[in-house]
Amino acid sequence: MMPRRIASRTLIYLILILASAFFLLPIYLMLLTGVKPFAEVDLKTMWNLPSSLHIENFIAAWAQLAPNLKNSLILVIPESILSSLLGSLNGYLLSKWRFKNSNLIFTLILFGMFIPYQSILIPLVKFMDFIQLYGGLPGLVFVHIIYGIPITTLIFRNYYAGISTEMLEAGRIDGASLTGLYRFLILPLSAPSFAVVIIWQFTQAWNDFLFAVILTNQAYWPVTVALNNLAGSQLVQWNVLMAATLLAALPTLLVYLLLGRFFVRGLMAGSLKG
Amino acid sequence: MFKNFTFKPRILITAIVLLVVGVAGLYYFTHSKLMIGSFDVTSLGILVAGLVMYSAIPVAMTMIGNETYLSIVLMLPSIAAVAIFVYGFIAWSVRVSFSNWKGLIPNYTFVGFKQYIILFSNDPRFMIDLRNTAVFTVGFILGCLIIGLGLAILLDQKIKGENLFRGIFLLPMSISFIASGVVWSWLMSSATGSRITGINLIFKSLGLNGLISLWHTTPQPWGMAFTIIPAVWQLAGYTMAMYLGGMRSISDDLREAARVDGASEFEIYRYVILPLLQPITLSAVIILGHMSLKIFDLIVALGRGDIRLDVPGIYMWTTTFSGNNYAQGAAIGILMLVGVAVLVIPYLVQNMRTETQV
Numbered sequence: 001m002m003p004r005r006i007a008s009r010t011l012i013y014l015i016l017i018l019a020s021a022f023f024l025l026p027i028y029l030m031l032l033t034g035v036k037p038f039a040e041v042d043l044k045t046m047w048n049l050p051s052s053l054h055i056e057n058f059i060a061a062w063a064q065l066a067p068n069l070k071n072s073l074i075l076v077i078p079e080s081i082l083s084s085l086l087g088s089l090n091g092y093l094l095s096k097w098r099f100k101n102s103n104l105i106f107t108l109i110l111f112g113m114f115i116p117y118q119s120i121l122i123p124l125v126k127f128m129d130f131i132q133l134y135g136g137l138p139g140l141v142f143v144h145i146i147y148g149i150p151i152t153t154l155i156f157r158n159y160y161a162g163i164s165t166e167m168l169e170a171g172r173i174d175g176a177s178l179t180g181l182y183r184f185l186i187l188p189l190s191a192p193s194f195a196v197v198i199i200w201q202f203t204q205a206w207n208d209f210l211f212a213v214i215l216t217n218q219a220y221w222p223v224t225v226a227l228n229n230l231a232g233s234q235l236v237q238w239n240v241l242m243a244a245t246l247l248a249a250l251p252t253l254l255v256y257l258l259l260g261r262f263f264v265r266g267l268m269a270g271s272l273k274g
Numbered sequence: 275m276f277k278n279f280t281f282k283p284r285i286l287i288t289a290i291v292l293l294v295v296g297v298a299g300l301y302y303f304t305h306s307k308l309m310i311g312s313f314d315v316t317s318l319g320i321l322v323a324g325l326v327m328y329s330a331i332p333v334a335m336t337m338i339g340n341e342t343y344l345s346i347v348l349m350l351p352s353i354a355a356v357a358i359f360v361y362g363f364i365a366w367s368v369r370v371s372f373s374n375w376k377g378l379i380p381n382y383t384f385v386g387f388k389q390y391i392i393l394f395s396n397d398p399r400f401m402i403d404l405r406n407t408a409v410f411t412v413g414f415i416l417g418c419l420i421i422g423l424g425l426a427i428l429l430d431q432k433i434k435g436e437n438l439f440r441g442i443f444l445l446p447m448s449i450s451f452i453a454s455g456v457v458w459s460w461l462m463s464s465a466t467g468s469r470i471t472g473i474n475l476i477f478k479s480l481g482l483n484g485l486i487s488l489w490h491t492t493p494q495p496w497g498m499a500f501t502i503i504p505a506v507w508q509l510a511g512y513t514m515a516m517y518l519g520g521m522r523s524i525s526d527d528l529r530e531a532a533r534v535d536g537a538s539e540f541e542i543y544r545y546v547i548l549p550l551l552q553p554i555t556l557s558a559v560i561i562l563g564h565m566s567l568k569i570f571d572l573i574v575a576l577g578r579g580d581i582r583l584d585v586p587g588i589y590m591w592t593t594t595f596s597g598n599n600y601a602q603g604a605a606i607g608i609l610m611l612v613g614v615a616v617l618v619i620p621y622l623v624q625n626m627r628t629e630t631q632v
Binding site (some may be wrong): 012013015016019020022023024025026028030036042043044046048088089090093094097099103104105107108109110111112114115116117118120121122123124125126127129131132133136137138142146149152153174177179203206207208209210214224227228231232238241243246248249252253254255260263264267268269 | 346364447451467
């Protein structure tokens with residue numbers, strides 16, 4: 001019995017380690033190539049360790065992507081903050097003030113997070129052009145907030161549904177109104193779900209490509225569009241490209257590594273069962 | 275409605291101030307421009323002024339004391355936004371898809387289902403797209419389910435370092451499809467001979483020459499199958515997390531009872547746990563399925579315009595914004611929507627029904 005158990009445990013760990021290698025391989029490649037000196041960059045020795053650590057690839061990549069990293073930052077900060085405020089209000093109203101057909105309305109709103117945006121792209125471009133928000137970052141912020149309404153509402157609604165209704169009832173007996181309950185009872189309890197939603201919207205907007213490539217001019221490209229352009233260019237060496245990819249992925253990677261708990265909660269909310 | 279009316283001067287004054295500020299803002303922004311740096315954001319100024327004006331209504335309504343009406347009034351801006359930007363725009367797209375609009379000037383001449391008929395009867399590229407979507411969807415869902423469930427079962431064995439492993443498996447979820455497409459296109463390099471590199475190079479140095487592959491440049495339909503690898507890399511961890519969450523919610527008593535009845539560990543999974551995980555499999559299939567019907571950025575970064583790896587999302591993009599064939603682009607977009615709707619609507623309706631019962 002015991003040897004068999006040891007064997008099966010070893011096998012389990014072996015599979016898990018192999019799987020980890022598969023999941024870390026692309027990140028390892030980005031790091032490995034990024035820290036190599038130019039002289040040692042050769043496709044044939046892609047997997048060889050560098051003789052010494054260098055950051056010249058990152059400097060070259062930074063020179064290419066710095067304006068776009070800045071654009072992405074200008075995009076995600078107001079977007080994630082405003083989105084979460086809106087989601088919080090909607091989530092509160094839908095979970096604690098169920099009016100007639102509120103479940104139907106919630107479901108109709110939720111559908112908006114599943115649609116392929118190709119099905120609204122033509123009207124969106126024409127509309128953004130009409131209101132003169134086409135081409136720049138404010139328009140992109142606006143679009144991300146609008147199409148973020150379903151997921152932010154969902155996450156907050158599920159979170160608020162877990163706050164006991166009795167507590168709200170007690171507050172109402174004490175004379176608190178709908179807005180008063182929100183300000184003094186709900187909002188102080190909302191910090192964790194604000195963290196979840198801000199991180200989720202940050203990641204979504206940072207990683208978005210479709211809206212960005214359609215709605216912004218070259219000068220205002222966020223980092224995903226610029227990276228894709230860089231990858232298609234014949235002028236950029238692949239080691240610089242790997243460093244650039246790591247730079248583009250770094251903010252969301254760091255958020256995941258530092259605040260992973262909140263990120264995963266947002267992730268799981270996407271499957272509806274908060 | 276007015277049963278609980280109490281007159282509160284402060285609230286009335288606040289409402290009037292909001293109204294005046296809103297109207298003044300509307301007047302101002304319709305007569306002069308609002309700039310943030312080099313961006314003309316006059317229309318956002320109008321929107322904000324409109325919302326300020328609108329907020330006078332809920333403020334004044336707090337005097338009435340009917341909180342159901344108040345909650346509806348507060349929800350209304352979001353409802354209106356979704357109504358316009360989701361449903362209104364879908365209707366507008368449908369209208370475009372029934373037209374002949376080709377070129378920069380809108381042309382809404384009604385031609386019925388012409389664009390759809392062209393796509394299905396006389397468009398080889400769309401046929402490639404349909405086949406690719408089918409290959410991708412089946413492989414992607416199966417890959418994520420099998421690897422996700424496998425990893426979840428392994429992590430369910432009271433593993434040392436479970437958090438570390440789980441963190442590693444979920445890590446790719448935080449990276450954009452563009453970034454992962456760029457890296458994987460180097461890992462899955464099909465260069466041969468002295469230029470051999472990427473994973474092929476690893477295979478070669480391990481002596482596994484039989485595994486050396488052309489990856490996504492393999493002749494069709496199998497080339498498309500390789501694009502599943504980066505997609506599974508990104509979402510298998512997510513599927514694992516869903517399954518693991520499900521397993522953890524199954525009570526230990528149930529497993530213990532099965533053990534007492536003489537079931538082996540394998541039988542416990544086969545006959546007790548897996549059947550209980552069926553709702554999770556359904557959720558995962560719907561989430562992953564709707565993602566694969568929409569797949570776009572990953573293929574853009576991986577395929578770099580290779581028509582053999584084309585998918586509807588990319589076809590819609592190029593035919594509309596490079597080819598200016600708006601009518602056909604709209605038809606492709608609507609077909610994508612129909613695909614997603616068939617998958618998602620029953621799920622949403624069922625979700626709504628169970629919510630209502632609570």
